[in-house]
Amino acid sequence: xxxxxxxxxxxxxxxxxxxxxxxxxxxxxxxxxxxxxxxxxxxxxxxxxxxxxxxxxxxxxxxxxxxxxxxxxxxxxxxxxxxxxxxxxxxxxxxxxxxxxxxxxxxxxxxxxxxxxxxxxxxxxxxxxxxxxxxxxxxxxxxxxxxxxxxxxxxxxxxxxxxxxxxxxxxxxxxxxxxxxxxxxxxxxxxxxxxxxxxxxxxxxxxxxxxxxxxxxxxxxxxxxxxxxxxxxxxxxxxxxxxxxxxxxxxxxxxxxxxxxxxxxxxxxxxxxxxxxxxxxxxxxxxxxxxxxxxxxxxxxxxxxxxxxxxxxxxxxxxxxxxxxxxxxxxxxxxxxxxxxxxxxxxxxxxxxxxxxxxxxxxxxxxxxxxxxxxxxxxxxxxxxxxxxxxxxxxxxxxxxxxxxxxxxxxxxxxxxxxxxxxxxxxxxxxxxxxxxxxxxxxxxxxxxxxxxxxxxxxxxxxxxxxxxxxxxxxxxxxxxxxxxxxxxxxxxxx
Numbered sequence: 404x405x406x407x408x409x410x411x412x413x414x415x416x417x418x419x420x421x422x423x424x425x426x427x428x429x430x431x432x433x434x435x436x437x438x439x440x441x442x443x444x445x446x447x448x449x450x451x452x453x454x455x456x457x458x459x460x461x462x463x464x465x466x467x468x469x470x471x472x473x474x475x476x477x478x479x480x481x482x483x484x485x486x487x488x489x490x491x492x493x494x495x496x497x498x499x500x501x502x503x504x505x506x507x508x509x510x511x512x513x514x515x516x517x518x519x520x521x522x523x524x525x526x527x528x529x530x531x532x533x534x535x536x537x538x539x540x541x542x543x544x545x546x547x548x549x550x551x552x553x554x555x556x557x558x559x560x561x562x563x564x565x566x567x568x569x570x571x572x573x574x575x576x577x578x579x580x581x582x583x584x585x586x587x588x589x590x591x592x593x594x595x596x597x598x599x600x601x602x603x604x605x606x607x608x609x610x611x612x613x614x615x616x617x618x619x620x621x622x623x624x625x626x627x628x629x630x631x632x633x634x635x636x637x638x639x640x641x642x643x644x645x646x647x648x649x650x651x652x653x654x655x656x657x658x659x660x661x662x663x664x665x666x667x668x669x670x671x672x673x674x675x676x677x678x679x680x681x682x683x684x685x686x687x688x689x690x691x692x693x694x695x696x697x698x699x700x701x702x703x704x705x706x707x708x709x710x711x712x713x714x715x716x717x718x719x720x721x722x723x724x725x726x727x728x729x730x731x732x733x734x735x736x737x738x739x740x741x742x743x744x745x746x747x748x749x750x751x752x753x754x755x756x757x758x759x760x761x762x763x764x765x766x767x768x769x770x771x772x773x774x775x776x777x778x779x780x781x782x783x784x785x786x787x788x789x790x791x792x793x794x795x796x797x798x799x800x801x802x803x804x805x806x807x808x809x810x811x812x813x814x815x816x817x818x819x820x821x822x823x824x825x826x827x828x829x830x831x832x833x834x835x836x837x838x839x840x841x842x843x844x845x846x847x848x849x850x851x852x853x854x855x856x857x858x859x860x861x862x863x864x865x866x867x868x869x870x871x872x873x874x875x876x877x878x879x880x881x882x883x884x885x886x887x888x889x890x891x892x893x894x895x896x897x898x
Contacts, residue, residue: 440536444519446512448473448894451839454819458894459837464529465537468547470516472844473891474509475550478557479851480888481505485563491863494881503566508895509557510572517580524587526551542601545592545608549615549695550768550845552584555622556776578647585620586649588613589658596665597680605680611692614662614699615772621659621702622777624652628709629785656710659703663719666726675729676749687746687757691765693734694772700727701779708787724789727779728797734769738804740811741831742766761828763816764842767849770808773801775852802857809854812846813879820883821890822846840894843887850884 448469449458481502484490490499520526528544530537557573564570592598597605598613627644645651650658669677677696678684700723707720733754737744742761747754773779780801782788790797815831816822822842825835854860859876866874 438538438541440533440538441530442535443530443532443537444515446515446895448840450841451824451837452890452894453837456893460532462529463532465532466529466841467516467520467526467544467551468528469840469844470512470520471547471551471554472841472848473895474512474516474554474557474844476844476847476888476891477505477509477512478554478560479848480884481509482557482560482563483851483884487864488862489881489885493866494863494878495885498885503564503569506557506564506566506569506573508892510569510576512895513554513577513580517577521580521583524583524585525591526584526587545588545598545600545612545616546691548584548588548612549618549691549698549772552581552616552619553771553776553848555581555619581619582623582647585617588616589620589650593658596661596663606682607677607679607686607688607696608692610666610677610679611688611696611699614702615695618698618702618777620648620650621655621706623648624655625705625709625777625783625786628652629783652706652710655706656712656716659706660711660716660719662703663707663723667719667722670726671749673751674749675733685748687748689746689765690734690743691768691772693730693747694769697727697730697779698772698777700724700730702777704789705786709785720787721789724787724793728794731773731779731797735800735804738807739828739831740807741815741826742808742811742828743769744828756828759828760825760834762825762842763812763822764824764839764845766808767842767845770805770853771845771849773853774805774856775849778852780856798856801853804857805853806857806859809850809880810859810876812850813876813883816846817883820886822887838890840891843890847884847887847891850880854880 444465447460447465450461450464450466450469451459453459480489484498484502484505486499488494490496490502525543526547527539528542528547529540531540554577557577560573562570564573588598592600592609592613598609599605600609623644627639627641666677669679671678676688678686704720704723704727707716707723711717711720733747733749734743736754737747737756739761742763743766744756745758745760745762745765746756748757771778774781780790780797782790811831812822815826818833819836821838823833823836824839824842826833854877855862859873860880861869861873861877863877863881866877
């Protein structure tokens with residue numbers, strides 16, 4: 404299904420300039436025609452739902468991020484419905500039978516999302532209902548990109564499914580959906596070490612979200628090159644992978660070095676944070692942007708370590724790592740059982756909450772950046788190993804943070820069995836009890852990735868060797884994951 408997307412830089416006639424300067428003249432059009440409505444997608448996913456299940460379409464729109472996060476929940480539940488986890492005999496072995504159908508559902512939803520929202524990597528963030536159709540937004544939203552590209556994780560888990568046709572489809576069918584976001588960001592939003600938004604602004608949002616959005620590109624080359632990747636991405640011919648990525652591994656290292664220099668020039672050493680060209684000096688960062696920046700740092704320093712050359716490159720890689728630790732510590736210092744503050748300000752005396760509320764969606768976006776996929780705390784053979792060498796206590800700290808927030812999810816974030824939209828940062832009381840699709844999807848995704856990083860939860864195959872408290876707590880978390888997946892899937896009828 405085609406969508407109508409306005410070009411990023413509209414073009415007008417240039418007769419006047421041709422007369423005066425004898426040169427073509429580009430200008431933004433003052434009276435650009437509004438786009439025509441297009442037919443809606445096969446499935447309409449709401450932004451949220453009321454307690455009785457009635458869908459809520461915020462601003463009468465359908466949002467890309469809700470489709471993306473529905474995909475994440477489906478892949479996590481499908482991928483974890485194996486004998487050691489959800490489908491273990493200690494929990495619900497019948498879930499194994501639902502694994503292949505869920506994988507197919509994921510493939511179908513990828514195809515729908517790719518065809519409706521994607522135009523060569525320029526993903527339309529939302530469509531507004533008008534008459535019998537939907538009108539596309541005319542600007543991109545870079546905040547969607549960091550977790551949009553995370554769909555690669557289902558692609559990497561193809562071997563978990565018993566149906567060979569589904570396994571092969573998972574490897575090949577989603578390729579355009581997986582690689583076009585990174586290509587688009589690098590080709591249309593990057594120049595000389597900086598990432599900018601549609602308006603040309605370079606600020607913490609454009610830099611963090613775009614860096615988070617290209618991590619899939621670097622991850623592809625890391626998986627291709629690392630020693631134990633020979634039996635998956637390593638089987639792809641280098642020229643073919645370059646054709647898909649449109650950037651070689653050496654070019655990614657060159658870009659990483661350019662970005663590292665730009666970041667270094669923007670570092671405020673007193674407040675321990677970046678201040679970019681169009682930031683206010685006292686800009687407060689959203690917690691999901693901070694997470695995206697940390698994941699972006701991970702991608703940059705691994706690209707430099709694995710594919711760069713020379714002492715300058717190695718210095719830049721180490722500096723990026725050291726600063727990623729500082730960024731993590733900013734969030735760590737403000738974590739409460741019910742989440743992070745939605746925004747954080749940075750002072751010479753340390754980080755402070757810049758919002759009175761917390762939202763589970765963004766809290767778990769941060770945690771999935773830290774612990775999901777090509778995540779900050781994950782060190783693969785052949786990669787830098789900076790955490791193990793220089794910050795060996797990080798895994799314990801990530802584990803403690805994961806335990807606190809997952810227990811907090813059970814105790815505070817879902818008082819009626821479903822994750823709420825917003826809580827008080829001060830005391831954890833519920834401020835908005837509506838359940839968002841993206842919040843539900845990101846909870847399932849992050850929980851599936853981080854629940855074994857600490858000691859409070861364990862997979863079902865090991866329940867016989869843990870305490871009653873750990874076993875019961877883990878069962879409740881499994882129940883919550885399944886319940887939130889079912890909550891999302893009720894809006895996918897017909898797929």
